[in-house]
Amino acid sequence: MDRFTALADPTRRRIVEMLGRRAMAAGEITAQFAMSAPAISQHLKVLKEAGLVSVEVSGQRRIYRLDPDGLDAFDAWVRQVRGFWNAGLDRLERELAKPDDD
Structure with missing residues (x-):
């Protein structure tokens, strides 16, 4: 299952939090x-x-913690998407700043 599908569920998001x-x-x-x-x-x-x-097994207990590698991959995707939108918004801002030719 991919990370986005895993985080689509509110219970799993709460566990991650x-x-x-x-x-x-x-x-x-x-x-x-x-x-x-x-x-x-x-x-x-x-x-x-x-x-x-x-997960780490410690006797009868299973200890869960966030996996930094999985979170880093998720964060990299968010940065990539954010970069796409920032570049697009910058282009839009330049277009809107141009004087009207009317």
């Missing part, structure tokens, strides 16, 4: 939602497959 503050065990993440542990586990699996989170 939570993990942006600190690494968390799967149980801690589940406790923040009114849904079953298996449902949260599925969301975490999607985020992991999309490269947005990583």
Whole structure:
């Protein structure tokens, strides 16, 4: 699953926001939602497959954290799109600044 599809779901976006503050065990993440542990586990699996989170097994616990590589790839795409729009807006501004030939 790609990163955009993974982040299309509000539950997964909320998980990413939570993990942006600190690494968390799967149980801690589940406790923040009114849904079953298996449902949260599925969301975490999607985020992991999309490269947005990583997991570390520590005894019986699974500790999730944001994956910087996945976030860097996402950020690079946003910068590319922002550059496209900035260049386009600059061209528009130049065109609008030209005097009318009427």
